[in-house]
Amino acid sequence: MRNPLADVPVPLLDDLIDDEYVRSLVVGVVGTLGVLGLLGLLFPGSVAGDLAGIVFSTGTAASTARLAAPIVLAGLGGIFAEKSGVINIGLEGLLIISAFASVYIASVIGIGNAVLGVPAIWIGFLAGIVASTLLAGVFGVVCIEFKADQIIAGLAVWLIALGLAPFMSTVFFGGVNTPNLGASVGWRYSAVMVLVATVASWWTLNRTAFGKHLQASGENPKALDTVGVSVSRVRYAGVLLSGVLSGVGGSALALSIGQFVGSGETMVQGKGFIAIVAYLFGNYNPLGTLGAGVLFAGLDATQIRLQQLGYAIPDTLVQTIPYVVVIVVLALVGRTRIPAAAGDHYETEE
Amino acid sequence: MNPAVHLDGITKRFPGVVANDDVDLAIERGSVHALLGENGAGKTTLMNVLYGLYRPTEGTVVVDGEPRSFASPRDAIDAGIGMIHQHFMLVDPMTVWENVVLGNEPRTWGGLRVDEEAAREAVVELSERYGFDVDPDATIADVSVGEQQRVEILKALYRGAEVLIMDEPTAVLTPQEVEELYGVFEELTDQGKTIIFISHKLGEALSAADEITVLRNGVNVGTVASGDVTREELAEMMVGREVLMEPATTPQEPGDRVLGVTDLRVEDDRGVEAVSGISFELRAGEVLGIAGVDGNGQSQLVEAITGMRKPTSGSIEYLGESMAGATRREHIDRGMAFVPEDRHEKGLVMSYDLVQNGILGSQHDPPFASGGRIDWNASTEHAESVIEAYDVRPPNPDADAESFSGGNQQKFIVGREFERNPDLVVATHPTRGVDIGSTEFLHERLLELRAEGKAILLVSSKLDEVQGLSDRLAVIHEGEFSGVVDPATVTEEEIGLLMAGETLADETVSGAAIHDSVDDGLGGGGADGGDGGAGSDRETAADGGVDA
Secondary structure, X not given: OOOHHHHOOOOOHXXXXXXXXXXXXXXXXXXXXXXXXXXXXXXXXXXXXXXXXXXXOHHHHHHHHHHHHHHHHHHHHHHHHHHHOOOOOOHHHHHHHHHHHHHHHHHHHOEOEEEOOEEHHHHXXXXXXXXXXXXXXXXXXXXXXXXXXXXXXXXXXXXXXXXXXXXXXXXXHOOOOOOOOOOOOOHHHXXXXXXXXXXXXXXXXXXXXXXXXXXHHHHOHHHHHHOOOOHHHHHHHXXXXXXXXXXXXXXXXXXXXXXXXXXXXXXXXXXXXXXXXXXXHOOOOHHXXXXXXXXXXXXXXXXXXXXXXXXXXXXXXXXXXXXXXXXXXXXXXOOOOOOOOOOOXXXXXX | OOOOEEEEEEEEEEOOEEEEEEEEEEEOOOOEEEEEOOOOOXXXXXXXXXXXXXXXXXXXXXXXOEEEOOOOHHHHHHOOEEEEOOOOOOOOOOEHHHHHHOOOOOEEHHHOEEOHHHHHHHHHHHHHHOOOOXXXXXXXXXXXXXXXXXXXXXXXXXXXXXXXXXXOOOOXXXXXXXXXXXXXXXXXXXXXOEEEEEEOOHHHHHHHOOEEEEEEOOEEEEEEEHHHOOHHHHHHHHHOOOOOOOOOOOOOOOOOEEEEEEEEEEEOOOOOEEEEEEEEEEEOOOEEEEEOOOOOOHHHHHHHHOOOOOOOEEEEEEOOEEOOOOOHHHHHHOOEEEEOOOHHHHHOOOXXXXXXXXXXXXXXXXXXXXXXXXXXXXXXXXXXHHHHHOOOOOOOOOOEHHHOOHXXXXXXXXXXXXXXXXXXXXXXXXXXXXXXXXXXXXXXXXXXXXXXXXXXXXXXXXXXXXXXXXXXXXXXXXXXXXXXXXXXXXXHHHHXXXXXXXXXXXXXXXXXXXXXXXXXXXOOOOOOOOOOOOOOOOOOOOOOOOOO
């Protein structure tokens, strides 16, 4: 079945997105929001009005940006890794380690202090990126150099971070949750970082030579090797970029509150896994991933606020709204295609 | 003037194997040079040395009068050598121009952007110069195999290749595409490019090359001009002894009836009737050949007989018993051997080694199984004996099936099935992709089975094969036998008529029409023992892995 959203005419969109699937996704999300906004304006007192009020409030926008940052950024990172042929399901671990490292380093330097004129909180932010990139580097060596199973290595990254971050927190701060720094990075910064990263990723993947190499590396690494480009170098770059981007996401998540919460699933709460769904949902297109990430985060934010309105619906049912919407959208837009050589090891001849 | 390429005393040793032994080879600029040899003669190894994939153990590569030492293909590319592999190195979801410039993208904006316009222009300019018809914006997955090959050639030309090495370039092409490729060869050599192509097909070397060098067991047997040599002489150079282009069959009185097929009707996967009322009987010690253009119901007929497809009506009687409702396993247990037409889909499990593949179909039976356990020692011995008897190279039972070249996979399947001690052998294209020396051996073995009193049903699109081996030859057309003839007396024209659905009494069909139908159906028939009808021999991705 051809999906109905692919045929909706939207000027300009066709030039930007040649992928029918992603186009549908964007049209679907924007269209739904538009209809909701219109209904809200026309019938302010109805359920649609309440919903529109929530969706278009600054509070919701702020929490959407806060929740979307780790999902979209880790998702973008996941695209780079997977396009190169290395499936990185350890994004969750990268988010956790960067969330902790950013708070830890910021608190070591001390809020109010600065290094080389850079405030402690931004040094912390950078430290989060470095930590995540280092862990991604280890993952890369294990997968590319030693040809470990990517899924198992990815799970290991998650488990290591899940154990290490709360443990270090206990060692340094006496509890799995760090004390609050008393300072935070505003949600507008997160929003800008998400947008910049999305556009930059799109450009890199679609317009640069490196982007072509990434695609070739994930689709037919031998083709790349025979024209004299090192497949493992391209794959390392893909994996390290997944570390950098996830690091930005993890730091943004923790520093937007100013604290690392290490109890249970930690404050990351599966956002690294949702990021995987987001980029698959977005068919490896950064714009689609942004759309999917914002959709997830927005529904989550809406759902939280909807519970506070006190409709006579059980909260648990309200909590399922994001997932129900995801299934509906998925059914409308069809399915994705993963790179042909993703998950396969590559060995050059002789 | 220096030759374009001069290989001077190249020796390449692998642990335990000498793949190339002191090979000298000089290739003139602007010529087409065929490198001919059987599977495993060292052709591909030699070319990998020239392309920098392997370093020679001894000897030097001289390009354009200058001795070179290539550490990687990159160096060879820089020296103007391009290689077009048998399995194309293209990225399916990318466009033609993206593939052509991959790794050497023209860039603008300080390297931050691929200069698409320049890249597209370069591709268009190159394809116009050499008369290629390719759309730079087409996606590789959407274009034909012939076009993909031209994209590969463009890739090499874009990198400044003066010498193009092509590994088995016709293996994946249709006859029409082969003709186009020969045209491309001419266009390229006219403009001073040099072409070396690897082949094990005599006809191809004779029609496309200016000079032919024959390799045998890693040694250069000789270089000849293609005008000065006959098929028979080339075959002898390749194999090292005189080759019987026609198998010698002796008259033999057939024994009891083994297979009786009565008014058989079979549908294909789409529910269309593919076999429309075929009846025949096959007796012990007899070879019944079935000739016909591919897709006239041969596959469905064979599948019905071997128990892989349920006939819609009619009966199949085997050794005096009806086979109606018998499972595939019962067919095997009752002594029916089967060489399938698609070796990847039905003949082998690609990710299994030869030991495992060797017991497929016999995995329940002694000596390979006892009490639900598989006896791996007996299985390994069996695989080794098949490998030795059927000359499967490299002789390594522990290697996965997918690492063998197509011809060697085929030899292993045929060996496994022939050594099952069957009463009936159903063989479909048994020598597809197999080189001429081994083809000769398989034919001899088939005739030995016949002498032992086995019944053999042979389906092949190689006319010389079915004609030379069969006691009776049935020609199939649109699911029916258009005639059953004596292969010793029938002419090629008559078979061509039958394949086109005519009857032999009808003399009104013109000679041209006869030849058309023969060409369509049989491709290069003749003595091209290394390969069969070019149209049907589409090698697939796992072929050609080992050719050392």
